[in-house]
Amino acid sequence: MTTTPPVPLRCAGRPLSGGLVVPWITFEHNGHAVFGAVDPRKRYLALTQRLCQICGQRLGDRIYLLVRPQDARAGSRPRRWKP
Structure with missing residues (x-):
C-alpha cells in the first residue's frame, strides 16, 4: 500500500x-490540469x-532554476539569471 505524502503548508x-x-x-x-504542459503566462x-x-x-x-539538458539546447546557452 502506498501512502500519500502530507501537503506542505505553502501548498x-x-x-x-x-x-x-x-x-x-x-x-x-476546461478546468482540468494538463500534467506535463506549462502555462506560458504563468x-x-x-x-x-x-x-x-x-x-x-x-x-x-x-532561487534555483532547474533546466533539463534538452531545454537548455532548445534555448540560449545557460547563464546566471539576475532579477
Whole structure:
C-alpha cells in the first residue's frame, strides 16, 4: 500500500490530483490540469516576479532554476539569471 505524502503548508490551498499538489505553473484546459504542459503566462510571471512554480507564492532572496539538458539546447546557452 502506498501512502500519500502530507501537503506542505505553502501548498495547502492548491488543488490536488490523486492526493498530490497540482503545481501552480501547470496548464489548465476546461478546468482540468494538463500534467506535463506549462502555462506560458504563468511561466513568464514565475520568472519575472520571482514566484514559486509549485505554490505560486513569492520566493526569497535566493532561487534555483532547474533546466533539463534538452531545454537548455532548445534555448540560449545557460547563464546566471539576475532579477
